Amino acid sequence: MTINLFLQNVANGLSLGSLYALIAIGYTMVYGILRLINFAHGEIFMLAPYFLYFGLLIFHLPWWASAIVAIGLTALTGMLSEKIAYKPLRDAPRISALISAIGVSFFLQNLAIVVFSGIPKSVHRPVFFTRIFQFGEIRIQSTLFASIGISVLFLSLLVYIVYQTKTGLAMRAISRDIETSRLMGIDVNKAISVTFIIGSSLAAVGGILWSLRFPQLFPTMGMIPGLKAFIAAVVGGIGSIPGAMLGGFVLGMSEILFVTFSPGLSGYRDAFVFLILILILLFKPDGILGIKVQEKV
Amino acid sequence: MKKQSEKIYTLIALIILVLLVYLAQHRLDAYKLRILNIGAIYVTLGVSLNLIYGFTGQFSLGHAGFMAIGAYVTALLVLPPYYKEIIFILEPLAWPFTVLQAPFIVALFLSGLLAALAAFLIGLPVLRLKGDYLGIATLGFAEIIRIIANNLPHITNGALGIKGIPEYTNLWWTVGVAAVTIYIIKGLIHSSYGRALMAIRENEVAAEVIGINLTYHKVMSFTISAFFAGVAGGLFACLLTTIDPKAFMFVMTFNILAVVVLGGLGSITGTVIAAFLFNFFLEYLRPIEAGFSFGPIKFPPIPGLRMVSFSILLLALILYKQRGLMGGIEFSWRGLFQFINRLLAKKKPTEGSAS
Numbered sequence: 001m002t003i004n005l006f007l008q009n010v011a012n013g014l015s016l017g018s019l020y021a022l023i024a025i026g027y028t029m030v031y032g033i034l035r036l037i038n039f040a041h042g043e044i045f046m047l048a049p050y051f052l053y054f055g056l057l058i059f060h061l062p063w064w065a066s067a068i069v070a071i072g073l074t075a076l077t078g079m080l081s082e083k084i085a086y087k088p089l090r091d092a093p094r095i096s097a098l099i100s101a102i103g104v105s106f107f108l109q110n111l112a113i114v115v116f117s118g119i120p121k122s123v124h125r126p127v128f129f130t131r132i133f134q135f136g137e138i139r140i141q142s143t144l145f146a147s148i149g150i151s152v153l154f155l156s157l158l159v160y161i162v163y164q165t166k167t168g169l170a171m172r173a174i175s176r177d178i179e180t181s182r183l184m185g186i187d188v189n190k191a192i193s194v195t196f197i198i199g200s201s202l203a204a205v206g207g208i209l210w211s212l213r214f215p216q217l218f219p220t221m222g223m224i225p226g227l228k229a230f231i232a233a234v235v236g237g238i239g240s241i242p243g244a245m246l247g248g249f250v251l252g253m254s255e256i257l258f259v260t261f262s263p264g265l266s267g268y269r270d271a272f273v274f275l276i277l278i279l280i281l282l283f284k285p286d287g288i289l290g291i292k293v294q295e296k297v
Numbered sequence: 298m299k300k301q302s303e304k305i306y307t308l309i310a311l312i313i314l315v316l317l318v319y320l321a322q323h324r325l326d327a328y329k330l331r332i333l334n335i336g337a338i339y340v341t342l343g344v345s346l347n348l349i350y351g352f353t354g355q356f357s358l359g360h361a362g363f364m365a366i367g368a369y370v371t372a373l374l375v376l377p378p379y380y381k382e383i384i385f386i387l388e389p390l391a392w393p394f395t396v397l398q399a400p401f402i403v404a405l406f407l408s409g410l411l412a413a414l415a416a417f418l419i420g421l422p423v424l425r426l427k428g429d430y431l432g433i434a435t436l437g438f439a440e441i442i443r444i445i446a447n448n449l450p451h452i453t454n455g456a457l458g459i460k461g462i463p464e465y466t467n468l469w470w471t472v473g474v475a476a477v478t479i480y481i482i483k484g485l486i487h488s489s490y491g492r493a494l495m496a497i498r499e500n501e502v503a504a505e506v507i508g509i510n511l512t513y514h515k516v517m518s519f520t521i522s523a524f525f526a527g528v529a530g531g532l533f534a535c536l537l538t539t540i541d542p543k544a545f546m547f548v549m550t551f552n553i554l555a556v557v558v559l560g561g562l563g564s565i566t567g568t569v570i571a572a573f574l575f576n577f578f579l580e581y582l583r584p585i586e587a588g589f590s591f592g593p594i595k596f597p598p599i600p601g602l603r604m605v606s607f608s609i610l611l612l613a614l615i616l617y618k619q620r621g622l623m624g625g626i627e628f629s630w631r632g633l634f635q636f637i638n639r640l641l642a643k644k645k646p647t648e649g650s651a652s
Contacts, residue, residue, distance in 0.1 A: 037429060085612055088616050092619035093619070095356075096619050099554065099555055099558045104612065106608035110604035110605045111601070113604075114600070227547075267448040268448060277437050278434050278438065281434050282425075
């Protein structure tokens, strides 16, 4: 393999990893606070590019305006899903909330089939995202740069919100101990809503970037990326935001490099991802950056 | 109530069940039979998942994978050799499978055994994990099994799947297997093993302290659970007559999990009720999306509306009944009579009120 091809694949891996990282944040934040695997997150991810598509098609908005509206609507859906389906179950057994999340996932997926129809739609990509840069022998599409750049931008914004603002402080407090936070006067419901808004908008950004890279929309498109981003969150250490970012990049990179080095096994690509997950779980059950919680007897 | 009269009641109930199955098998049309069959297979799947999750407390999301193993083993064993040559068009079938053939019951048993073997090998390392981590790891294994099935065209015919499997499964088989599953798992739960499993569910550390071998019991429960999932997979293959890797996506596991949780964790009765309700609603909501005409106005069919209403129903049920339909309570004759007595007692003072 030439060094050029290798570099091309590294760039590929980075951009895929940045998308996984964006989606993984939503999983890790919700898990950190509610101890809930939000299986509907993949469907939230799927909605954003659809909103963008119809914003362009029906309302003839400019691309950037349509993208902003799409992110806003997706964030709203995420927040409402929590209010309707998870909030009433906060004191119920955790498995009930999980079933509720699966219910929301089914609902959104099939609502998408009803409203958007099940026929795959091809995405119109603005010229800016289809340009191709040539470095010697390496050809890199501008989507690649855009997805890395935009992801880093939004991830920095997230780090700022979580670690520098008062809302972020409230969110971190709740993830430590929800009852004590309530006693300290933190508006728990508001902070949880904010968590869902942030997680869903990051998933929306990820979804839009995903649709620029793989320009086809269908109602079940969120399932596999959602599952892999969730794995990224677990690999990085679920509940930890830096962990989710790292996990996303690790997963994207190893997935691309696996296909690069053993093209004959490319059918086993997803199996390889699961194998990484299982190995990490067996040898470091709390993930790369997770904190070990000692069980009290 | 005396033990003896309870036994007589159970015997009568069994005879009624056999009569009902006989009537259903001969009177109902193929569509209704299909729904009943799937419901009964879901009972087997749900009760076996309840063993590992509801009674042992180990969050396993691997059922779809074990089902897949069972389905493929049964399919490869019951298909006649000449027919295998016709359907394996991508790559010819590998050697031992070309000549192997077994009667349905042997195939089902082997399906269970192989699924159990897979569960044993997976369970040994993985069952050390706890809670959600165990769920994710088992989900990962189930997906790996599915992906392998997708990539081995000389054994599983790859993504094309296996078609034309003889339709051996009928209501006798599905209800019979479900009854045997319930009988065995109920017996297991009421044995000393079952007490150990429930002790592990309640508190792992405490269970270990009083001398319960955690690994042994967890792996045993996981393996038995997978055995029945494998048998159910075999029944599934011979009911649908077509299997392909897509049928065993993690959505399948979610459905089974939903049945178990909606029925009430740790209640076999609940699982049985939920398994049939789940599939009845899934089918009887079909007219919603079929489209209809109201006088001169015609409503076009809307694909997807059935599943939208189904998921709303699912959400409403879990929000309203947070601990499932039965909430961990088990059926017993004594409980039934008490329930009837209470209904009658309520009815007497206010005659005519619908209760």
